[in-house]
Amino acid sequence: MKGIGTRLLLFVTCFSLCLALAAPVRAIGDAPLTMTRADKSLLQSNVASLWKLHVRIGSARPADLKQHETFGLVKNGQLSPAFVAQAVLQLSLRDEDTPHSQGPEWQAAPRPADVPRRYDLCIPLRQLEMVARQWLGWSLEVAALSRIDGVLRKGDCLYVDTQRLLNTWPCPMYDPREHDIFAQPFKTHAEQDRWIMQGEVWDIQQGQGGLDVNVCGTFSLTVKKVDGHWRILSLDFGRSLVLQ
Incomplete structure (x- = not known):
């Protein structure tokens, strides 16, 4: 009887393992497995628009926050309603x-x-x-x-x-007729239940010899998919936020 019980336990274990292998991989941790091209395009547009407003978001106020920048505090799982x-x-x-x-x-x-x-x-x-x-x-x-x-x-x-x-x-908004701002991601990856996108913000203008591309700064964005929308948990910019 002991041998039958052992073989039965082994069979159940193997069967459970096969089911786990056959099931589709749903997530990396708790994050969505993939971020679609449309998702990336939306987040790039959002980063560019928030850069124009000199917005930074996070759980701790940056020590280098400048006078012309605005900070949105995420505290106890909630972004400041006044900031929103x-x-x-x-x-x-x-x-x-x-x-x-x-x-x-x-x-x-x-x-x-x-x-x-x-x-x-x-x-x-x-x-x-x-x-x-x-x-x-x-x-x-x-x-x-x-x-x-x-x-x-x-x-x-x-x-x-x-x-x-x-x-x-805190600062004037940029005239879209003068500046075409783009967020160009270089790295996008999942960590637990969120996604992190890192890249640069570009200012593209029409010059005499064609298009002039200037790097305005770097960005780091952390988001989480909630109720079908990408919730910004943090957004930080490096280098100058002022167009040269």
């Missing part, structure tokens, strides 16, 4: 598809009588939430918007005094 709200508004102002004062959003929802004329932009809250998830991977806490100078919430829409809002940001 401010960054989302800035990113929305950069988006060419954002409905401006003469756009369809104004026609669909006429300006309320108690909204001053200086509020020249109307952004639906649903759009701000979409920007937060697609560009930062974090959800937007609507309550945090009320603490931003230059915005006024009415129902499901946020009215923005764009000039006042831009003046609250």
Whole structure:
């Protein structure tokens, strides 16, 4: 009986091992096994846009943070809601598809009588939430918007005094007509439940002899896939963040 029990145990062990080998490999640690080309392209675009805003994100404030840079603190598994709200508004102002004062959003929802004329932009809250998830991977806490100078919430829409809002940001935004900024990754790999992308930020301009490519700085991005979106856990830039 002892021999039968041993052979049975051996059979079960071998069978379990075969099943494990036959099953598809799902992850490296807990991270997704692959990052698609579309995923990489999205993250490259996000890095370039956040570089233009001089944004850095992480769990500890950098000692070399400059006056023109803005830092988003990730604490207790949450990116600062105030930072998310401010960054989302800035990113929305950069988006060419954002409905401006003469756009369809104004026609669909006429300006309320108690909204001053200086509020020249109307952004639906649903759009701000979409920007937060697609560009930062974090959800937007609507309550945090009320603490931003230059915005006024009415129902499901946020009215923005764009000039006042831009003046609250530590630095001016770059004119996309003058600078084409690209993030070029050199290394992308998985570690446990997250992915790390490292590379350089390039400024490409039209010169007399063709395209001029200048390296603006290096970057290191750490992200995690949450609810179908890439959540930024850290984003750091090396060298100068100022275009020469």
